[in-house]
Amino acid sequence: MSTSVTKTENKRTIRTFITYLALTAFLFIFSRVYESLSYGEVSFHMHYMFSVTLIGGGLLLDLMTIHRTLSRLTYNLWNSGVAVITAGFLLRGIINLSGRSTTLDQPYWYVGAGFLILAVISLFIKHAKTATPTV
Secondary structure, X not given: OOHHHHHHHHHHHHHHHHHXXXXXXXXXXXXXXXXXXXXXXXXXXXXOOHHHHHHHHHHHHHHHHHOOOOOHHHHHHHHHHHHHHHHHHHHHHHHHHOOOXXXXXXXXXXXHHHHHHHHHHHOOOOOOOOOXXXX
16 A cells, blocks of 8 residues: 555545534534523534534444545445435424424434435445556
8 A cells, every 4th residue: 555545545534523522512512502502492403412422423433443544425425315314303302492392303313313224334335446458
C-alpha cells in the first residue's frame, strides 16, 4: 500500500471524526437551549439527541479502522441512517415538548434503521474494479 493511499484514508478518518464531534457538540448545545426555552417541559428524545451522532460517529470510526478501504456507498448509507434517526429524535423531541404525542415519527426510525442495515450489508459486497481496455 502506498503512502498516498494511507494519507487519504487518514484524512478521511480525521475529517469524519471532526465532523461528528462538531455535530455532537452542536446538537448538545441546541437541545439544552431548546429545552431551557420550553417552559419547564423535558423530553427524553430532545435531551439525548446528541447521543445518536455520538454513537453513530463512534461506530463509523470503528468501521473505518476495521475496513481500511470503506466504500463510498457504505459511508454514505451510514451517514444517511444517522441523519434520519437524528431527525426523528428532533421531531419527537419537539412534539413531546409541545405537550402532545403522535406517531408521525415512526417512519424516521424505520428508514434510518433501513439505511444502517443497508450500510452493514454493503460491507460484504465486493466492488469489482473495471479495467480500462487497452487498444
